[in-house]
Amino acid sequence: TGTLTVTLTLQNGTGGVIDRLYVSYLGRAERTDQGRSPEWKVEVDGSEVAELAYSTEGGADAYRSFLVTGLNIADGGVFTITWESERGEPSGGSKQIGIADVLVALDAPPTVNFADWIADFEVGELTGFADNPAGDGIPSGLKHVFGLNPEESYPDSVFLATEAEDGSLTIVHPLTKGAIADDVEWFYQWTLDLENWFAAGEQDPESGVEVTFSAPAIIDGSDPDFNLVQTTATVTGGETSRLFVRVGTEQESPPAE
DSSP states (O other): OOOOEEEEEEEEOOOSOOOEEEEEEEEEEOTTTTSSBBBEEEEEEEEOOGGOOOSTTSSSSSEEEEEEEEEETTOOOEEOOOOOOOOSSSSBOOOOEEEEEEEESSSSOOOOOOOHHHSOOOOOOOOSOOTTTSSSOOOOOHHHHHOTTTSOOOOGGGGGEEEEETEEEEEEEEEESSSSOEEEEEEEEEEEEHHHHHHHHTOOTTTTOOOOOOOEEEOOOOSEEEEEEEEEEEEEESSOOOOOOEEEEOOOOOOOO
């Protein structure tokens, strides 16, 4: 109950005035089957930064980053970055909200997009997000998220699925240890018929079935390029004897010139 506040206290040791800060963090969500959805409100040096807000409503971890400008932090000055969250709406128990991978820097890191990533591999003209240079059925966009080499073919065992006893389905899949390109998003989806796919927390209007996913948890980090992570899809509304899940990816369209 009440308000959760996390405070990071820093001191300017740059030898000059700080007029901008790049802040990045991973918003975490657990107990995603609960009704209330806490949100992080973030303040940098006492001012709220709406672009850094994160909500657990979607039930998935997500990075938030922004270059905060207009600051005036003197050399030697102490300043804070705070994350504040209440229990959330609408009612019932609360999802758990968390923070990881906090980064504070004077400038934003160089932008890396999918084209930059694929350029490091010898795939000829097959440089597209949906291309599959290795011919194993796993497109390069998904291999980027998984931390796999688009030049190499991987067996079906790259996915491991286990059906639980309580009407849920647990999947284990790779997830890159590197940074995911700025123009790439990944997500979980579910379906009852392999035709109509729905996002986590979305309800099938015909059957009334609703499925949520737990936040991916690392279960094996021994590979240098990716972690094996586990998520559980749980039917939280309606009833069904069949459930299929997948990892989806999307590439943002470049801005029109």
